[in-house]
Amino acid sequence: MVGKLLLRGMLAGIAAGLLTFAFARVAGEPHVNQAISFEEKAAAARGEAAEPELVSRETQAGLGLLTGVVVYGAALGGLFSLTFAYAYGRVGKLGPRALSAALAAAAFIALVIVPNLKYPANPPSIGDPETIGQRTGLFFLMIAISIAALVFSLKVRGRAVARFGQWNAAIVGGLVYVAIIAAVQIALPTINEVPDAFPATLLWHFRVAAIGMQLIVWTTIGLLFGWLVERSERAQQGGRAAGKSAWQ
Structure with a gap:
């Protein structure tokens, strides 16, 4: 049972990673590029030489980002499924969808919102x-x-x-x-x-995009995982019902 939940959690996490990648490409990477441009201009104004680029920005924003968010999503989905397996049946009378959504909401608040209120994400130049x-x-x-x-x-x-x-x-x-x-x-x-000269609007948009990525991850995992578990339970119940009818 736990193994099947783990597989479904990882599948939900992979789906979350793919959606997050699409969002990051549109809403996140442009702000990262602007922050890097700010850093390069500031370094040039100080007379500092540009640091060598070990990995191209194209790779970072493409294959590197895709690999990172998909692996991250799969890992989170797996951990989420184990937490669900422990809580299912122990937390009131919540069904799979309700429990999955509640756990995802709690995780988003505890792991994302609360830490970022004190230590928000910063772009590369900060x-x-x-x-x-x-x-x-x-x-x-x-x-x-x-x-x-x-x-x-x-x-x-x-x-x-x-x-x-x-x-x-x-x-x-x-x-x-x-x-x-x-x-x-x-x-x-x-x-x-944060440097005094850093654009406040850019900083705000970057942090909103960072929170948005996490929101997509946890929303997708919470809703998709609950749906997968509920569908599996219905299929099992249908199979047992069909088996009983065959013996009658």
């Missing part, structure tokens, strides 16, 4: 190479804290159901999650390495 380790570490720390806070808030919700009911317990759990995240984001250091 950031000090000497601080990349610190920035990466803080970003993944924010993800880990977000996941831990989400798990804790779900446990709080579960314990509050008996006293406050389903709806009010969900509100309590949500407030606990928001409070924890707010406190952590205030406590963690802020990193702002």
Whole structure:
């Protein structure tokens, strides 16, 4: 059963990667090219020599991007299917589609929205190479804290159901999650390495495109995976029904 779910999750992830690639080519890569052009002009103004291009931009924006997002989508889809396999039957009476959509929405909030509120994505020309380790570490720390806070808030919700009911317990759990995240984001250091001369509109469009790519990934996985699982269950139920009819 888990193996079949894993396969469906990876298929949904591959489909998500293909859709994300199409979106990135149209909405993301033009902004990346503009950011690289800004960086090159700034370096020329400082009298610095251009860095050698180890991989051409055409390859980066084509085959490299396609390979990256498809592998990324397949990996996420596989992990998502394992999470679904654990949660299915343990989280209320949600069907495959509802549970898949709920898990995808929770993952998008915890893994994308929350970390990016504190440490948003930056185009290539932004950031000090000497601080990349610190920035990466803080970003993944924010993800880990977000996941831990989400798990804790779900446990709080579960314990509050008996006293406050389903709806009010969900509100309590949500407030606990928001409070924890707010406190952590205030406590963690802020990193702002955006040059004063960098176009604000370009930065905004780049960050919106980055969020849009993640939105496509999680929406596709959540909806397509749930549909695949539900279709499989219906086929199995139909087969069992046909088998019983044959024996009657």
